[in-house]
Amino acid sequence: MAAKLTGQSLSVAPRPKGGETEKITINLGPVDLGQIDLLVEEGFYANRTDLIRTAIRNQLAIHAQAVGETVSRRALVLGLQHFSRQDLEAVRAANQQLEVRVLGLASIASDVTPELALATIASIEVLGAFHASSAVKAALAERIS
Known part of the structure; x- marks a missing residue:
């Protein structure tokens, strides 16, 4: 480093x-x-x-207390949240959509297609880093805040 x-x-x-x-x-x-x-x-x-x-x-x-209170108030996942193709296929099978809210790292597996991401992710808010294929990022661009 x-x-x-x-x-x-x-x-x-x-x-x-x-x-x-x-x-x-x-x-x-x-x-x-x-x-x-x-x-x-x-x-x-x-x-x-x-x-x-x-x-x-x-x-x-x-500022740890303020961060903790904000994470709780905004219902953010603190740390790492990864979505595999299997995770998103289960969400699609349940006919649901996710609202992803992460303080840390959110990642979507490289084998997730843009179509699967669009069908299962309603919105993404990441304070930190968001890792996904460029095709998935492009497909979700309007849902990322």
């Missing part, structure tokens, strides 16, 4: 629990970046990514 510096942009790949990582990019001023480098040189952190990941986790810990 290395940080990559380009000019004054720093790319960081955070490590969420229970899934793959997603890369984010942040822009920092030279003074902030210099202070980070100083703390790394002095041994407080292993590298830039370690400091930034720690800072993000500290902020998330500060």
